[in-house]
Amino acid sequence: MNISLNALLDDLKALGLSEGDKVLVHTSLSKVGMVEGGPKGFVSAIAKTVGKSGLAVFPTLTGTPEDSASKPPYFDVRNSPCWTGKVPEAARVYPGAIRSLHPTHSVAVIGSKAKELVNGHEFSDTPCGEQSPYGILAKSGGKILLVGVNHDSNTTFHTAEEYAKSPFHMLELPALATIVDYSGEARKISVHLHRWGTERDFNLLEEQFIAKGIEKIGTIGKATCRLIESGPMIEIILEALRKDPYYLVVNGK
Ligand SMILES: CC(C)(COP(=O)(O)OP(=O)(O)OC[C@H]1O[C@@H](n2cnc3c(N)ncnc32)[C@H](O)[C@@H]1OP(=O)(O)O)[C@@H](O)C(=O)NCCC(=O)NCCS
Numbered sequence: 463m464n465i466s467l468n469a470l471l472d473d474l475k476a477l478g479l480s481e482g483d484k485v486l487v488h489t490s491l492s493k494v495g496m497v498e499g500g501p502k503g504f505v506s507a508i509a510k511t512v513g514k515s516g517l518a519v520f521p522t523l524t525g526t527p528e529d530s531a532s533k534p535p536y537f538d539v540r541n542s543p544c545w546t547g548k549v550p551e552a553a554r555v556y557p558g559a560i561r562s563l564h565p566t567h568s569v570a571v572i573g574s575k576a577k578e579l580v581n582g583h584e585f586s587d588t589p590c591g592e593q594s595p596y597g598i599l600a601k602s603g604g605k606i607l608l609v610g611v612n613h614d615s616n617t618t619f620h621t622a623e624e625y626a627k628s629p630f631h632m633l634e635l636p637a638l639a640t641i642v643d644y645s646g647e648a649r650k651i652s653v654h655l656h657r658w659g660t661e662r663d664f665n666l667l668e669e670q671f672i673a674k675g676i677e678k679i680g681t682i683g684k685a686t687c688r689l690i691e692s693g694p695m696i697e698i699i700l701e702a703l704r705k706d707p708y709y710l711v712v713n714g715k
Contacts, residue, residue: 465683470507477680484517484604489549493610494683501552517573520553525566527658534637537565565639590620600692610685613664622699630660661712
């Protein structure tokens, strides 16, 4: 049976999302059930809930484990598909959405201040750092919504790892990536890349998030969902990483 747009709006409200919120959304839509309007319908529900004064942000990631200085990423903001699911794929072509130009960690944003959030992402020191949409959202009262997925899909953990300069997280050599902007113009930029391959468990701190009142668990359709305050979450992760930089690494150092 289809989950109607109105049912989605009710569930989002019950979870605590409201007009004016800036929210980064990670999704497994199959966990929600069959949604009215499919992935695009789901994007509309988020955009409608936060309204024009809010920001609906979707991770349209394109980075791969093969990216390196010798195999630099190529990114076309208009055409490069993301690997983060059908909802962000629908978001990047949603009417009025703007996608950032970062060649591995772009986001697609809907809302009247979308341009301000995506501006300059490609020049951020690190993909999820202070000047990236992930860092900016955290500093400005942003939230993270995990729909049918757990913290392993929570990209903003990398923001904390980048602040903490986690020793296993970044490749040493930058890469000269090619980015193609909305006008079709291609240019080369130097970017720092994530190092893949170190398994982490991002669910380890969830009890603390809940105990400190910064995470709420609910449901959207049939999916278990989590709504988290991004800034305070990063503070908690940083505290753990200061004590032990390998805290999140599966089997430790
Ligand atoms: C990989 C991942 C996207 C797969 O999730 P998924 O639920 O299988 O797939 P999607 O989210 O792309 O949604 C597609 C599903 O929507 C569902 N769906 C709901 N309503 C629908 C509708 N009206 N029409 C069509 N499909 C619909 C279908 O089940 C569809 O599955 P199908 O294509 O196999 O038929 C998910 O597990 C995940 O990891 N999400 C988070 C990604 C992320 O943000 N990562 C950050 C990394 S740091």
